[in-house]
Amino acid sequence: MRRLPEGSHEQPTFLLECDSSVLDALQRHLVLHKIRRRVTVEPCPELRVWAVLPCAPEEAGRAVLLQEKAECTTILTRDPRTARMGWRLLSQDEGSALVPGGCLGDLQDYHRHRYQQGVPEGVHDLPPGVALPLESNLAFMNGISFTKGCYIGQELTARTHHMGVIRKRLFPVQLSGPLPVGSIAPGTSVLTKSGQAAGKYRAGLGDVGLALLRSEKIKGPLHIRTSASGLVALTASVPDWWPTPTK
Structure with a gap:
């Protein structure tokens, strides 16, 4: 604004x-x-x-x-x-x-850049009624006020923020190679090496994207299954512009 x-x-x-x-x-x-x-x-x-x-x-x-x-x-x-x-x-x-x-670049250059930086944008990355502000890192991006008066969702957002317990976050992810368009559907499970659920893929372009992951799971090997039943390795990272320590 x-x-x-x-x-x-x-x-x-x-x-x-x-x-x-x-x-x-x-x-x-x-x-x-x-x-x-x-x-x-x-x-x-x-x-x-x-x-x-x-x-x-x-x-x-x-x-x-x-x-x-x-x-x-x-x-x-x-x-x-x-x-x-x-x-x-x-x-x-x-x-x-x-x-x-x-x-002058093209629109895909822009989207690749923001995915690499872990910046969600629009209803595909932040689906209404699904994406929670704190899990989407909006507090890191000047997208939440903790001082202004009441707004929709303020009570839950403020209480979660001050408790300091945010178990899942939207992380930038790098896939092991470029994938065909539509080969990974939004909401596809991201799994650990042992097959445990680590979170869900949200959106992406080519070999970069965003996934909502449990913070304690991001350091281990992760993979995701494509629509053709193939396994693709996935690496999550913490953007260097995030404040530290990350809650």
Whole structure:
């Protein structure tokens, strides 16, 4: 979410980025919570959202040399989830032309990068009614407030956080090789060497993805069964941008 600069006679305005597949559902949900406030919720189809990714981890904290236009048709802001995800660029223009020295990649480059960093996004990675905020590491990505007033799910989330017992988390995983599209269904069990359940595969692209795993199981050999009944080795890792120690 990004708050826009306010003029002397303008009402406060916020831009909220969301998964485009649930745009209508989110708009209806937000309208339900207006609670007699004079709030207008409307899409901004004229804006394009670009991800400006660092070429290397050591460049993640550097500023991009880009000036915001006075009329606010171009906005550059740090990705609030982690410095490893660089910046978000909102513009009505072609994004690559606005970033000096930038190289235009494709959407798969972006998804591979965020899977390698362990960053979930959208309803495929965070299915509504299934993905819990703390297990999805949203507290690590500025996605949960423990100081604001009541919100849906606050009591359970806050109690679990302060108890410090989070047995499962969404981990980035590396598969032993690129897999055909659809060969691993979301929710497929991830197993230990002895066949015990370690968690479930959530989503991925090629040989990288995310899996909801029990923290105590991630160090041992893991594998997953494909739709063709083949076994594929899987390695989970702890992202270096997570706070330590991990609860």
